[in-house]
Amino acid sequence: MTKKIAVLPGDGIGPDIIAEAVKVLKKVEQKFGTSYQFDEYPVGGCAIDQTGEPLPADTLNACLASDAVLLGAVGGFKWDNLPGNKRPEAALLGLRKELGLYANLRPAIVYPSLVGASTLKEEVVSGVDLLVVRELTGGIYFGEHKRTTTEDGTEKAIDVLEYTRPEIERIVRLAFELAMKRRKKVTSVDKANIIETSRLWREVVAEVRKDFPEVEVDQQYVDNCAMQLVRNPKQFDVIVTENMFGDILSDEAAMLTGSIGMLASASIGAGNNAMYEPIHGSAPDIAGMNIANPIATILSAAMMLRFSFNQVKEADAIETAVAAVLEKGLRTGDLAVKGQPTLSTTEMGAAIIEELDRM
């Protein structure tokens, strides 16, 4: 049956990397006889320019009616001075909330051929295979944000960080379930020495872990975890954490793999809705230059096939093709070491498609 994919290229490098992912999916259709319907909708800054809204109702409704959403990235200098709820980034929060996508899975896997691409020593990063499970619809990103003044007229800003017990429990439980299919270790990351939501988080972890006696549990404060990620990343299997900590730690984890342009993600929830997107942003500094790494988006498309469509061999094929081009030494600029030739965005996409063709 044809799978309906809502394609949201967004801003900056978004359209370029999405174009390559869509070409890869078209090759998968050809090779494996699967069928996808690609329907493109505006989101973020380009949607503001077209309709005045970062998340137009037509875009949201199409995403709700789709089998999966494939998103590039949103944001850019042009829209940076808009009020918070009118910025391109508000579209992402809206999509996550409206689609009920409370879990964001961000795997950081170091490809053997890329150990030299990391800014860290080879012996530190070689063999890293970790999964950040980030809470995605709660926490400070979704709390009240406001400006006010104190009694003496001093300007003040407030951002509210809230979590309910059920919000924490469902993400922590998912992390344990995922760990059971991996190396059976969960590192829960919080700031329970200071903040109350983290103390509630720890209580929930203490409860949930009773249902998973085989899983080893480590609890780290977020500042320590940030340090441990570069000191000894191989200690991690599944990292579970709240929204903002997960956002920050996953960008850090990306650099273990060589580039933020390598990290794919799946955002899932209780229902059938799901969204797939690279973890990076719209990279306005390299937009329009045809040099962005499309691999994170192509791997996000593979996650879509695996998780939303249960097309496992097709997802495997994409991942194998990516590994093969890297093995051959093909690199976009973000991955290349000094003296290595580099491929453009479209050349990297074409190399992956060529590899798929050869299978």
Ligand SMILES: NC(=O)C1=CN([C@@H]2O[C@H](COP(=O)(O)OP(=O)(O)OC[C@H]3O[C@@H](n4cnc5c(N)ncnc54)[C@H](O)[C@@H]3O)[C@@H](O)[C@H]2O)C=CC1
């Ligand atoms: N999911 C999304 O749509 C996200 C959007 N943003 C937005 O993106 C804009 C830029 O934010 P930044 O903080 O600069 O983060 P960013 O992730 O867009 O870029 C950070 C750095 O990484 C590089 N980079 C990112 N993706 C790359 C790729 N595929 N290939 C090669 N290099 C890559 C960029 O050139 C830049 O130097 C902002 O408007 C921000 O709000 C930021 C993060 C996530």
Ligand SMILES: CC(C)CC(=O)C(=O)O
């Ligand atoms: C709303 C986004 C810009 C937050 C972010 O950086 C992300 O989801 O990775």
Ligand SMILES: [Mg+2]
């Ligand atoms: Mg981020």
